Amino acid sequence: MIAEYVGRALPPSQPYLVGREKVREFALAVGEGASVCTDLDAARAAGHPDLVAPPTFAVAFTLPLMEAFLRDPVVGWDYGHMVHGEQSFAAHRPLYAGDEVVTTLHVDELRERAGSLFLTLRSEVADSAGEPVLTAVSLMVTVAAPTGAAAEPATGVAG
Secondary structure, three states: OHHHHOOEEOOOOOOEEOOHHHHHHHHHHOOOOOHHHOOHHHHHHOOOOOOEOOHHHHHHHHHHHHHHHHHOOOOOOOHHHOEEEEEEEEEOOOOEOOOEEEEEEEEEEEEEEOOEEEEEEEEEEEEOOOOEEEEEEEEEEEEOOOOOOOOOOOOOOOO
């Protein structure tokens, strides 16, 4: 189950092309006021090749990878009771519109405390040349299965 994945990296993702309009829309949606994120002329005047994606933009392509992994029945994670505990981003260089990136998901740590499982996932994002772009670390929390029993999946239906 999930503990078997700790210390492992999943295969790299398919390439993701960072779209200019997606960067602009995301920046506006999260209230990013920097003109380099929404105005191509301003970005180029500031020395950037294209729009600069806000650091949190990486959730657009890293979160679906985490979700696919955690929803896989073989993994044994109770996705139905999960909450997102923490998220951090470390930029190695700006992420630009037009970048083609690949993400490698790492399962770094699993802890159990007070009836909950705490899973740390790290997404290493690299450009098409293999150079690091950013690192995103996520802490996911779900209920721990009772000893000797599998967790029952959430149905979303009140009984």
